[in-house]
Amino acid sequence: MSAQPGTIASSSLIQEQRSRRDALDERLFRWLLMGCALLVLASLLGAAGATLWGGREAFAKFGWHFLVSTAWDPGNDVYGALVPVYGTIATSLIALLIAVPVSFGIALYLSEVAPPWLRAPVSSAIELLAGIPSIIYGMWGLFIFAPFFADHIKPWLTNNLGDKPDDGKVSWLVQHVPFIGKLFGSDYPFGASILVAGIVLAIMIIPFISSVMREVFQTVPTRLKESAYALGSSTWEVSWDIVLPYTRSAVIGGIFLGLGRALGETMAVTFVLGNAMTLSASILDPGTSIASTIANQFSEASGLQKSSLMALAFLLFVVTFIVLLIARLMLRQLKLKEGR
């Protein structure tokens, strides 16, 4: 106590001053903290606002046509979003098709199948995958995986499933199943393609999806599982009929979280997508995505092209925001259930 002993009147005055000062400090501190927290809100709004503002010329000039046009021609200053939007969606969907069953398998293995001593090391190893920077995935994809794919996997796919095989003889499957030939037909000689980008994205999002799944699988009440086991269910039946229905919304949330990551991923995709501004039905042909188009072109762009890239960024931001919103809402349902 720094206050000197004095008369009762002066000490109560000091106390009053002190409590007033404390109240002021308290209010200032509260405002400071709230200001910091509001920065989170400000940066989200700012990112949406800045890209919308940057893209205003493109939106004003092309209107809704921007969304459905395949043109991307800096020579004539005509731009459309369809090719990068298609590439973003196609690569993300391929990534989900691969990552969801694999992640489910990993989560199942780590929560139900693996011996307990193995669970911690394996799950930290899988989580290590999430920590590797995306540019490393990109380099690995560009120098290691895409050439491997072009040498060992792509020839088999084009010859057996594509409509442009090397020997000209279209396989039975392609003749009888519609679309599949177009999907796998390609005479592009390199590995970089929508499929390879999808595979690299899948490897990137597997740790995210599988760790969410594993976490939510562990929230299933043991009572519920043991009741099913007592009735004679197998491990698989418990997982499929008890664990999965119980955690459905959170599992979907985890999948959407992975989708949100995949949609916005830039570096890993830019390296292995081939950067072709053309629309092709084949997933073995190169393509482009919103993020990789921006990464490749923004520094050299000006005028309407720059504005179109900003407009693309706005589209990407809005779509990922909605996907992540759904993901978080789905995940929150589980938390509410937990609290009950």
Added chain:
Amino acid sequence: MSSLYLRRRITNWLAMGLSMLATLVGLAFLAWILWETLRQGIAALQPSLFTKITAYGADGGLANAMVGSLVINFIGIAIATPIGVLAGAWLAEYANRTTLGESIRFLNDILLSAPSIVIGLFVYTIVVLPTTALTHGSTTFSGFAGGIALALIALPVIVRTTDEMLRLVPSTLREAALSLGVPQWKLTLQILIRAARSGIITGVLLALARISGETAPLLFTAFGNNYMAINPINKMSSLPQIIYQYANDPGDAMHSMAWAGAFVVTMFVLLLSLASRLVLSRNKVSHE
């Protein structure tokens, strides 16, 4: 053994086998990626990488990129840490269970996975464009702009861990301090944040690990610089940006330098995540 029973047994074996296969596939890709990074990176390591700058191309090194990375990451963390810790404290101590607090907590989780390239364009718009207007037209990419972009990526990580760690602090500690007449701001700053210190440090380390591999937000903010720049008011190179540039170069010598850079970045990130785990686990032991 009835056929139904047999079918269920086989389904079960198949499912268990596939789940094990899925885990092996995940681990195999992890091993493949790490192995290639180690193999190609160590083969390309040489002392000149740390002493020469990128201006010499294939005969040079990565010194300016390493210095640039350190400076930009430092700026990012230096901005994000105080803001993130205070914002996290507000969420945990002042706005817990209020509508605004819950909404910000929710939006913070979205910012956590927002596409980093859009963050880069945002900072380009709010930092690079205005400063360009000040200098009458010459584009002013800068290390500061890069640091701000990385701060926006680190921020949600720090907010989230601080919020979570503060909520783990037992409420008896708060009640004891309040009953002694400690004002709430003093309680927050001097008692709660100190009690949750190791958790918060973990969050900062994780945020640093996250931003030190980021490339996309730096392309249009720090841009790159082939010469040594220490003052962040200049354009600045960074390791991820040089890796991106060199990997796209047709020359093999550039590729091996890119691998060396990738090796350095990966090791840095992995060591950081290891360190963050150690900090957290030591804390757990001391609480027991």
